[in-house]
Amino acid sequence: MKREQFLAQPEVEAFVAWLVANLPTLTFKLRFKSSKFVPGGLQADVRGFEQVLEHYRWKASWQDSNQSAVDSQTWAETQRSLGQLREWLTSAVNRRDEQQTLQACLQILRWGGVRGAIPFLHRLAAEGELSSYLKKMAVLMSLDGDNDLDDLDALSVERFDSGLTKIHALLDASGSPIYDSRVGAAIGMLYSLFRQQWAGSRKPLLAFPSGGARGSQIRNSRAFLNGLVAPQFSQVSYEKWARWQVRLGWIIRAVLERTDWFAEQGALPARCHAFEASLFMLGYDLRCFDLPLTPDPKKAAAAVEDESEEESERDTGWVPTGHPFSQVIKGYLAFRKTGVPDEKKFFVEWLMTHPRDGKTVTRETAQSYCFAFSIHEFDLFKRPLKELERIAAGGEVGLCAALATDTLQPFTLGDERADVCLVDVLITGRAYQQGLTEKARIDLVMSAGHAGTENAAKTLMALGRNVGMHFGLLDAQYLPTPLFEQFFSGCSLDA
Structure with missing residues (x-):
């Protein structure tokens, strides 16, 4: 399926229209515990989706090619930081410089506080295939090209996780969003609210996946009354996760093309990243949605209707699958x-x-x-x-x-x-x-x-x-x- 076909579906069209009409009036109660990424925590009541961006917080540090520290916390600082990473990665990939491409990727992971993709990136770089793989994926994940979702399959997408989504998003020039658990949780919650108001009766079309938080936060809309099930990243294949990043990017661009939101950020790709950053803040804990809904934390981890209690617990706490x-x-x-x-x-x-x-x-x-x-x-x-x-x-x-x-x-x-x-x-x-x-x-x-x-x-x-x-x-x-x-x-x- 290509972009025009996806956006022309009646339910997708209706969801885009709902976002345009409702995001400016929704209110949010941002409540962040103090952590390494948000020192001192955050307490803010916000009206309107656009206003969320000024409360963006993500304390991070990485080292540039000269081993100098690049620190950021606010959105303005993060924009500049990511701009440097984007330039480093793009230049290295275009030159097919495997070692510089690897180093840029590793620093992106460091900025994001994730490490899962490190062995995969090292392997591709050692084989001399990292830059070519990223270039190939950039074409398949572009938001303004003639690419087809079906081309993101098990053969083309070798890996995908919370680190690789950051790398692919930064290499993309069309505004592709970083699709992590927070972003997935927020857009999934908005879609769940839309479905409660939409007159259509068919099975939900957009099952936005998400993942568990390391704390007690809720990142599955199923935790709320009449909320939809959010498939968990652990149960979604690599290629499906990549397709959801593209779908979300198409939706974000469609919304921004109908509005002047985040105009001060610059061109459309920069506005897309501001939209994504606002979703990121809302997805920390879905209880921030100031709505008359009753959260049930025990339901938050359930990714499928018949999931067992033991499996549910493994999605939220630190309980592993036992093995020697x-x-x-x-x-x-x-x-x-x-x-x-x-x-x-x-x-x-x-x-x-x-x-x-x-x-x-x-x-x-x-x-x-x-x-x-x-x-x-x-x-x-x-x-x-x-x-x-x-x-x-x-x-x-x-x-x-x-x-x-x-x-x-x-x-x-x-x-x-x-x-x-x-x-x-x-x-x-x-x-x-x-x-x-x-x-x-x-x-x-x-x-x-x-x-x-x-x-x-x-x-x-x-x-x-x-x-x-x-x-x-x-x-x-x-x-x-x-x-x-x-x-x-x-x-x-x-x-």
Whole structure:
């Protein structure tokens, strides 16, 4: 489907018209807890969507090609910062300079407080294909070209996550939005409100996906009365996520072409980014919508109608899919040495046919063992064999290899629910550090909101112990090591 076809659909046309008519009159109560990204928090009551932008806050820092720090927090500062990153990335890609392209991408991730795409970017750069891949994706994701959504398929989109959406958006010159969990949550909430007022009765056409926050914030419109289900990023394929970025970009441009909103920002692409930045602020917590709706946090994590309570909890807290991390990584190394194609489906089959401790595993269990392999965790599939050997060996060297870095950098706790394995090490280490009994540790994890049940808390700490010991972050008594303190220095789970 191309842009004209998409925007010509009656429901899309109606949604664009609804946004034009309603965004200026909606009111919002922005309530941000103090955090690394918003020091001191934020308390603001806002009337009108355009006015949200003046309250934009995202404290970030990255280093330019001269190793000078570039700091930003307000929207004006962020505009200038992103302008520098955009220029660096575009110039490097156009020159096909793989190392400069990689460095620009890594600094974009640093600005965004995310790291999941780092191994993927390193692999493409090592293969000499990073700049060409980004150029190809730029054509497929352009908002003003003749591109077709169907061309964003499983072959063309190799990876997509909260880091890559930033890279693709900055490389694009037509105003493509950064589509992360906050932006997805905000546009999904607006669409849910539109659907409650629209006379049409057909099945919702625009199921905008989103992802869980790392705190107690709500980012799924299903949490509200009559709210629509927002599919979760963890359940959406890479290519579908990329298509939603393009669809949202088309909608934003259509709205701005009918209005003079954000005119002071400059040309249409700059206005598009201002629109996206306003969505970003609203998506921090959907309770900011000053509407007579009753939020139900227990519903917020549900991404499908029949999702189990256990799966729901994993989307909001730090409860992982339980698995013996260290043994699975070593098993994966053995699998890779067989020469079988490096794909998840083949590794799952290998796990099922290679008993552990004399016990075979079901397909479901084997698939759950791949939890740490996702791009939201350590992104382990398709790693070079030598790199994988270091990861399997563990310790500080293995941790650096897992994080695709030469020297260990302090862990950054982002805004979204990602890096669950490492966060569980942090939670577990701090719990053991207090010298508590097992029951007291479980109670501590539950009272902090990291898990909702005793079994979930046990699963969380089991993974934390396994991952922590494997990488030398925890000792034999599961107490934090000096490496733990170095790696997690300054990390707080309060906000």
